[in-house]
Amino acid sequence: MDDMNFGNNEFEKKEPVSGNDTNSNYQAAGGNEFNANPYNEGEINEFNANTDTFSEAVEVTSQGGPSDIVQVSSVEAVSYNNTRSEENSGNSYGSNPGDSMKKGTFYTESVKKPRKTRNPSILQLVIVAVVSSMIGGTIVGSYFQFLAPAVQPSSKSFFSNFIGSSDNSNTSSGTNENAGTIKKVEIVQTEDSAVTAIAEKVSPSIVGIRVTYKTKSFIFDMSQEGKSEGSGIIIKPDGYIMTNYHVVKAAAESVRGSNAKLEVILPSQKDKPYEADIIGGDEKTDLAVIKINATNLPAVEFGNSDNLKIGELAVAIGNPAGLEYMGSVTVGVISGVNRTIPIDDGKELRLIQTDAAINPGNSGGALLNSKGQVIGINTAKIGENGYEGLGFAIPINKAKEITDSLMEFKYVKGRPLLGIESDPNFNEEVAKQYDVPMGVLVAQVTPFSGAYKGGIKAGDIITKFDGKAVKSVEEINELKVKHKPGDTVAVVVYRDGETLTLQVQLSEDKGVVKK
Template sequence: MDNFTHNPNENNNEVEAIILDSPSSPNFSNFSHPKPKRKRKIAALVALCVASAFIGGMTTIVALPHVYPELFKVNTSISALSPSTTPATPLNTGSTQFPVADIAKNVGPAVVGVTNFQPNQPSNFGFFSSGKNSTSSELVEAGSGSGFIIDAQNGYIVTNNHVIDGAKKITVSLSDGRNSEAKLVGADSRTDLAVLQISDTSNLTAITLGDSSTLEVGESVVAIGNPGGDDFARSVTTGVISALDRTLDIEGESSFGLIQTDAAINPGNSGGPLVNYEGKVIGINSAKYAKSGFEGMGFSIPISDALPTIEQIIKTGKASHPALYVSVSDQYNAYAQSHNLPGGAYIAEVSAGGPADKAGIKQGDVITKINDSTIKNSGDLIRELYKYNAGDTVKITLIRDGKTQDVQATLGELQSN
């Protein structure tokens, strides 16, 4: 009672409400009974009022459609369009896209785990070794990543070069629980690509290749891989294509215009597939922007750009790339920007007797175009050259001493290293 206060007028109202809601029989002993005659008059009056109201209501219902025909016509039309009588139209009618669950089910078996084994490091303390400064011959796990089966019949698997770099032994874990030692067919650090092969080809599932040249920003994608190793094997993450033709200053990745996605890509995802909603591989997950404060910025090598190198490795065990045999410095670009000069690939060194030397390209030249494609930096130069083959002749536009000129160069060849 201390928490409540009541005004005098509120008490009466509250008591009345309690009495009316009380389940007990009310006590009317203090009230006198009305005379029967007056009660019959009141009942007759009430009955007359009810009858009049009913007749008036029915008259109104019957008359309204004739007095206001337009009103009733509109109401009928609205009723016909109600959601309960209109079937829903399915989205993407005729689409060949699969739900994410189906993509995981169909593509997952083609995704593998890749483990890199290297010799144990020297021990200066003699722990777990036969003596001081000894090196164990035992191979230990140095890292792991992902890959995918590109040819089930022959057991070929694609992954990143950085996943298997320095390995003395490589093992592959399959979706059915099998573990196989893999042979390194070939690797190429310039494109960060590698091809492995396993001998046990029974019941393998290969991926289906897509066309990364037709991608659009905003398309839905699925990343599948082994973040953190086999404990999280074939993890599935979803997202969209955030951007296309991104550049990263990382060996291998700098050779491509990369696909940027917000699908989660973590350490261990490298080498795994980026798949579109048709269940086709359109990229090879290779890098993540890991700067503090940034999230959802993963990068994939476009499969259409990677395929020529993959095919070379499978066919010959190595990859070759067209080359000018020059060294390029991007320090020029900051200088050019501050002095309002054209950007390009600044030639810091020219190899004697190489294709650039034979074409008359000199140290200090700035290459601004290959054929009709603009070159703004060293990355542009590499990516544009990789569109051609060794032995092709290209027109090179360059700036020398403030003057623009064109030269013809026959591209040389660089082997994978």
């Protein structure tokens, strides 16, 4: 729109003064100039500002005269809608041209300018950071103080699964399986320790064993009473008890000598001993089974001694120093496995080593794992000066195998027997002295044994057994256990300057011990 006509004034469009002038200037025919926004040329929107006032400074330029500044203040806005005033038929807002100047001779439009956003200062950023840290610290501290204990079980399970999935991803990618692995070790504090629970569980199953016997004095033809005490383990509710053979040896040998009394004392009935019978005993493994006439006894639970690891918890329960200290509990660890120690008559036992205190009287008691399961039968201790914490126990897997056989057959079934006793004083020096070959000197032959039937005699020197040269009973036993009763073995002996080869059929060892 180039021309505008308001009332009696005609306006002409003036060219912009410069390229940056975005408004169009209009020159009134009567000499008045005003500025209009080009974006709404020719548009006069309806508005009603009856209650609004505004103040605007208008520059009025008269033709040929100086510029005057007319202050229009508190001008009352007039409502219009692109129509002519009913009071004036001309294109004006009033009958008076002066009124037209005051009320409608200029054009205005309200435009909101965008507010300028101020960049935050460094001080404001520091304040925000400090306040955020304080709030964050308060929230984290409150979590660990109050919320973490309540959600620990569930969070523990979540993180365990998360860690596990990470380990699987490492493995599947072909990297080191241990790379990134996190092991979480948790020590749970409870009111009762593991040892307390073990003692409570197993102590009722550990009994006291007492043997009283009489010995004769050949000098004064008088008898004296002796006593030995040890420990035992209830292995069946109907009165079967496992112990060491040396604990009941005096009662076992009473078959061939004076009478002996074998008694069992239960922890719950210390003032009421039970008389016991020997079911069977095996001196080679130092194990025996006895029985009392009782029912509903608390039997122990067996563990697996083949799976023992060095450093595992080991708890010993027994009667050290006799029944006065019945039910004593000592604690240690598994110090070693498959330890071989010598026992009487040149025999050896393969045992568990522990530093749990084992003293005389503990023999026949239980060595237990962290679950309260029996893993060994306490049997020996190295008591020499300068040694401490060297206790030994028979592995329960071997002990159970022997005692099961004793309960069923009264002896260890399937064990081959040669049937000789050797002279331990015979050695290489003696052999050279008498100019005889080195071997095993037979001191005695068991009647009706394989050696007896095969022709072996006392005084023979066994130089070979089953085709192998031998110089000790232990070497014969190692070869013998590879056979079963009934097998025939070639035995080479030196007798009176001759070397003989005898065919010996091994018999079965029925070392029955029964009262």
